[in-house]
Amino acid sequence: MFRSFPTPPRMLRALALGAGLLALGAHAFAQGAYPSKAITLVVGFPPGGSNDIVARIIAQPLGEVLGVPVVVENRPGANAILGTDHVVRSTPDGYTITLGSASPLAISPSTYPKMPFDPLKDLTGITTVASTSELVAMHSSVKVNSLAELIALSQQRDVTLASSGNGGLPHLAIELLRKASKGKIVHVPYKGAGPAITDAMGGHVDGVVMDLPALLPGVRDGRLRPIVMADDKRSSALPNVPSAKEAGNPGLIAVNWFAVMAPARTPQPVVDKLFAALTKVMQTPRVVKQLQDNAMEPFLQPSTAAFDKFFKDELLRWGAIARESGARVEQ
Incomplete structure (x- = not known):
């Protein structure tokens, strides 16, 4: 007959420490391995619009830098709110991200009476990539x-x-x-x-x-x-058309920017890797040319912290304009 003996306390502590180290090692490996599968880049508008154009310009070179496919997925509806909400509810692991823009991210919170998410709390900003x-x-x-x-x-x-x-x-x-x-x-x-x-x-x-x-x-x-x-500078696509500033109306500034966002609680190493990859992509001559051919310009942030500040400023600015104008969307 075999008898069982209580495990000594020191052995229990050693086993617990070993299990903890194994878990930490597995976590570190998972972080170091990102990305290990295809990334979905969600666009909240139908194919052919500005958001879709930007997403398809950057998807392939971003995949080349990261070493995995980046697949554009269109999920249109409610001024991109539906597609963005899908990303908000996705696992925060860096494999489902979105290419958003000023209207759904910075303006809709002030013009839609009911928003299913809070862009500041429920999304993690990576960087802006382009503007028009x-x-x-x-x-x-x-x-x-x-x-x-x-x-x-x-x-x-x-x-x-x-x-x-x-x-x-x-x-x-x-x-x-x-x-x-x-x-x-x-x-x-x-x-x-x-x-x-x-x-x-x-x-x-x-x-x-x-x-x-x-x-x-x-x-x-x-x-x-x-x-x-509606900008403080001219566009290279229409160099003969004056800016609002030149035309004597410096307050007429309405620039659409495009930004990559991830769900809240996405691990910082994943955010940093995406930021570094996007920074490299947006400085690639062929990407710059493709954007300019479509009347857009590269627009990068120097850091994720800089993007956070930019985003908060845009929410405040467009919120004030929306409230003053009374612009609302009936739902």
Whole structure:
């Protein structure tokens, strides 16, 4: 018959210490091995828009730097809130991240009455990667060639400007223009960028405010006349179009930025690795050229801490503008 003897306390402590070291070693190995499988880059908008374009430009080179595939997954709906919420609810391990932008991340918290997540608490910022300005463009039949002429016209009659919908960046850019002009600027919201641009090019509204990449085809074929960039500098894609600052309205700043975010509680080593990889990718000449070919520019943060500050400042700025304008989205 075998008898069992109580394990001495010193042996118990040794076994516990050994188990702890094994667990620590396994954790360290897991961190060191990241990434070991494909990464999903979620886009909260349909294919073809600015967010999707940026995501597809960076996905392959990011995968090359990290050594695993980076797969773009479109999850459109509710101004990218649905796709972002999917990422918020994902395991915080760096394998499900999102390519977000100003409207869903910095503006929607102030224009949507019910948000399923708090972008400051439920997301971890990596860095911005690119930016593009909003462009104010008029139908070719409207006799306006400058911001000053547009403002003068708005003081004589209603000037209708289309946007991709209530509560987004183009809408708030129109509110900034309305405030600066003190004229009759009438916001005409559409269900998406496509219908808004189609009606603007068809002359059903006087003009449109949208991300520059979306309006560039209409500008190049002459159906839309570019008036002003809602920025403090010109765009290399349209070097002859003045900035709002040059046009005498330095407050008309509406720049759409694109940022990579991960779920909250993503381990810092994973965040650091993603930041380093994105920094390398966004300085690659072919990536810079692809962005510029699509009327966008690289826009990197010097650190994740710098991005956190930038993000908080954007939330405060656009929140104030949304509250003052009364811009809200009905849900």
